[in-house]
Amino acid sequence: MRAIFLLQWQRLRREPFLLLSMFVLTVVFVLFMGGTNPNGEATIPTTFSQSMTENEKSDLLDELNQLEGYNFVESNEQNVIEEKIALGEVAFGLSLKTDGYTFLIATDNPNQAIVEQHLQSIYREKVRIVQVMQNSSDQDIAPKIQANLESPPILVEAQVGETNEDFFVFDNQLQSLFGMTLFFVIYTVVFSLSKVAEEKQLGSWNRIIISPTKKWQVYGGYLSYAFIIGFLQIFVIFFMFDNLLNFDLGNNWLGLIMIMIAYTFTIVALGLLLLAFVSKTSQLNAVVPIVAVSMAMIGGAYWPIEIVDNPIVLQLANFMPIKYAMEALKEITIYQGVITDIIPETLILFAMGIVMMGVGIPLMEKR
């Protein structure tokens, strides 16, 4: 087993291109999708109706900018915003009036729902004050409301919900980091395992099989290599983004490592299962992108699963290992969960891996 394991590293040393390209692609995609903004904020250009005073504009802008992770910037021309949206420079823009708002969009964006929620709460309060003022006979109601708002009789510190089931926090940086890393590691792991298919074509597999080396040692060598290479890719990328690029992964590295181990194990098992269905490397090259992309789309690697409401897609997502890994990673980082919180996801991942390996190895042997 050791000889086969070491052989893979020796071969990697001579031909590291594929592995390095997966690493670089992950970094590029994470930076492109989640981290091009130095503050990690999404910029939203905003225009105001001409009837609004400068004070009203500035107050509203301040209120909008209380939403973490977003930078609302005043823009004078609506057509400039529309042009930026058309060119893809910004995801969407806002056109604000005293009593209402309009989204300027080209395509749906996960940020939109969060911004809308924020806007709704601001405008609801505004409308309520206007209604109170209209219904009151008191001439001095406006300064009274203003005074009460500034020093309320009771200060309420509200926290919505108790678990992540009740609310959903969207962190674009972590979503991109987790999604892209888990997506690209599928390629790394499966292509590392594809050496088995290559060896079968090459004839060296037969040489190994008729040697006194036991079959479990042969599989052990390949699987442990694929596992370690996959684990290291996730670990190094997470570590790099946390320490060098200031992505906030929190301090629960033990929990993160647990998820990395469970997910990599499942992907190794998935790779083995795919290998059992193909007989040539070229077939594997065709199958891997289909499996990886569909898994990432359904499992919530490209966009948060929380914004999906199609029941069929949600049902399908339950069969995707990536969904459980994403959930567990968000639990540990965004929701600051503890290890016991991620045990269910970790166990599901391990169970999936065991089932896939249980099917994959006998199928491969049969072929």
Add this chain to the structure above:
Amino acid sequence: MLETIGLKKTFKRHVAVDDANLLLKKGESIGLLGPNGAGKSTLISMIETLIKPTEGDVTWNEKSIIKQPDLLRPVLGVVPQEIALYKELSAYENVKFFGKIYKLTGKELEERAEAVLKLVGLSDRQKDLVKTFSGGMQRRLNIAVALLHEPEVIIMDEPTVGIDPQSRNYILEMVRDLNREQGLTVLYTSHYMEEVERLCDRIYIMDNGKVIANGTKEELIAILSEEESIELVLEKPISTFKEALEMEPSILRVTQESNGLKLIVPKNNRKLTRIFQLAEQHDASITNVNIQIPSLEDVFLHLTGKKLRD
């Protein structure tokens, strides 16, 4: 002693090997011949314990290796038809890896690696990557890897395919020395009749999954002792002349050659006058005539109806 007894392998409805009996005595060199699709590779794979037969048995020193493949595996060396090496690694790294999977370690591994690289004439190129080697050098290394653990039996599946004559000669000399001087038992398949004639004590001929003949070269040629061949060199091919010859009752078989035709006729009944008459009738210009005693190639053609390299 390695023996196959009534070996049969079917893949769904296709019978790849049918009732194959083959005996390989210690120190013997056996050639296995057959056209493409004859079942040679399947038979070899069953002997190598890579696939299980549908029926029959393979024994090593009279013990079944179907049930206990580990009886044969440690003493078996295999040279596959493919270059089963890691081309991105050096010759030495390849040899060392395959040594390790045969549980060779430390000084023993170093010594064996050096010895086999020397044997195949690659000592001075051992640090070079295999992908920089010529086809002949890769073939030699392919053999070296099979000899690392000092096997008692070696199975070589077309080990000289696609290489230059010098490398081919080097390999043949090496295999002959290993067999004659070191007593290595050899099972050799090839598409080159002259290789098998040069190396092997006995020859098995397979066709359509069956062993259709076996014996020494002389024994096999004796099958055609009642026949001889006439080679006609023609200025240009004339199809009507060939058809006319095929219709002639005194000619047993006519095959197209690159520069003319080859006829198999009964011994002492050449009817050359009749052949020349037919040539004249069909405007075929004969520039040369060779009368030959049958070769192993003729025996093969006689038995299988095909040329070895068809």
